[in-house]
Amino acid sequence: MSSILHPLFEGIILGLTVAISIGPALFALLQTSIKHGIKTGIFLAAGIFISDLALVVGFYFGASAIVTNPKYHLVLGIIGGIVMTIYGVYTFFKRVPLTEQVEAISEIKVKKNGRMPYFFKGFVLNFANPFLWVFWITSMLAINATYGGNQQSVALFFIGTLSIILMTDILKVVLATKIKIAGNPQVTLWMNRIVGLLFMIIGAFFISGSLLEFFRGISLQVP
Secondary structure: OHHHHHHHHHHHHHHHHHHOOOOHHHHHHHHHHHHHOHHHHHHHHHHHHHHHHHHHHHHHHHHHHHOOOHHHHHHHHHHHHHHHHHHHHHHHOOOOOOOOOOOOOOOOOOOOOOOHHHHHHHHHHHHOOHHHHHHHHHHHHHHHHHOOOOHHHHHHHHHHHHHHHHHHHHHHHHOHHHOHHHHOHHHHHHHHHHHHHHHHHHHHHHHHHHHHHHHHHHHHHOO
């Protein structure tokens, strides 16, 4: 049971870190929910989630085919950890304007009536974000390395991650009118520090996990 819960819990931590990050996706969800209603916001959140799911599933099968050699596990785990740590340091020290402002974002408009266009809009906008491609592929390769290519553990990790992201996105939609503090510079500053610190911890976890898995494999090969 603990072998199942560990990767699931670790995936939840990454999901929470992504969920509390302040960026365009957050403001898009809030803006859509306030202007067009909760149900429309949920359709947008569902589109964003499905695009994340598509990327993760694609990289999951790609990584399982690529990351087969234990030496690759170590190298990719360390690289992934370094990337996460660097991003964490950048986020932690990211400057925030002193004057209160909400991040500028173009209103999400669709030509057709109904809520389904918002689903497809959320999917396309999220899928076309190059940062997400880098983030998910780095995470997938690093997690494969950390768990020594154990596909069950990798799958459980990302089930935890994506489940939390979806649940928190829906929560953001429901509470959209009450999350006005997101544009407050002091809130943004401290959220950046928390998110940055969490990404640094996740990066350290990737590196240490890959090293432990590598040396465990060596010890098993020693007669």
